[in-house]
Amino acid sequence: MATQPAPVVTAFDWVPDFAKGLVRDLRVRWAFEEIGAPYAVEKFGAANPRPDGYAKWQPFEQVPAYRDGEVELFESGAILLYIAEKHGALLPKDEAKRWQAIAWLFAALNSVEPSIMRYFAYEVFNAGQDWTEGAKESVIPLLRQKLKRVSDALGDDDWLAGEFSIADILMITVLNNLKDTPFIAEFPTLTAYHKRGTERPAYQRALAAQLADFDGPAPNRGG
Structure with missing residues (x-):
């Protein structure tokens, strides 16, 4: 049986210092770390145009967006609810x-x-x-x-x-x-x-992963 590819979460490859730890893909990363499930990251330059077709995936061209073999989603709250429902975790049984x-x-x-x-x-x-x-x-x-x-x-x-x-x-x-x-x-x-x-610990792992992904160049604002 073929292995199901890891879900993909979109994120930025650079943000200013004040925004580190605040970008909302952290929420999705944290959920995956809590349940111990793998995920992959697709990174964009925050100040760069998004790839063709991204607006069909995330209509506001923000992050995070999410996709797996079953759905494409946007909005961090909807993604968290989907992950919780799919994995039977992070929601009370009662x-x-x-x-x-x-x-x-x-x-x-x-x-x-x-x-x-x-x-x-x-x-x-x-x-x-x-x-x-x-x-x-x-x-x-x-x-x-x-x-x-x-x-x-x-x-x-x-x-x-x-x-x-x-x-x-x-x-x-x-x-x-x-x-x-x-x-x-x-x-x-x-x-x-x-x-x-x-x-x-799951939060700390998620935060470390987000910070490590801020490895892109700062946007060139020169004229």
Whole structure:
């Protein structure tokens, strides 16, 4: 019987230092490391045009995209859910807990990440503009509220749905975007949760693999 080729995940071959560990292919790599399944990486230059046909695979020409012998997918949350379903892992077996994990997967993407990314955009991409400080201050109350709600929901539990799942992969990598800010430290429960996740050996292997793949040249911005 022919061996099934490893699934392919797309990634970048270079990003600026601030983005290392934040590119969303990390989420997919982490899932594969948790289940011990092999995967292959197809790398692109972040500032370069994508190959012909990539927009049919990933309509927004971002990373990650995913393919195996059965499906082609885009969006990190959908890819994580597919991997969990395909491998029977990273989701609780109990039906109520399983759907709790899926709900938190969507919450990380739709309720928490947008507030964080608004702040991140002002802090990083628009730094130094005369309007930036005011814009940042305007989004901080909602950002803190979102973090508090996650912290309150965790309570004394280690993970969002009772056991480690794709919901935690999503939420912890979303929280990574606040790594150079004081916000997570304001919530001891979140601090411990984030530390617990990023200290997992599978996370460390995934991060090391992503960092090792940033071996391409920086884009030439000269004119």
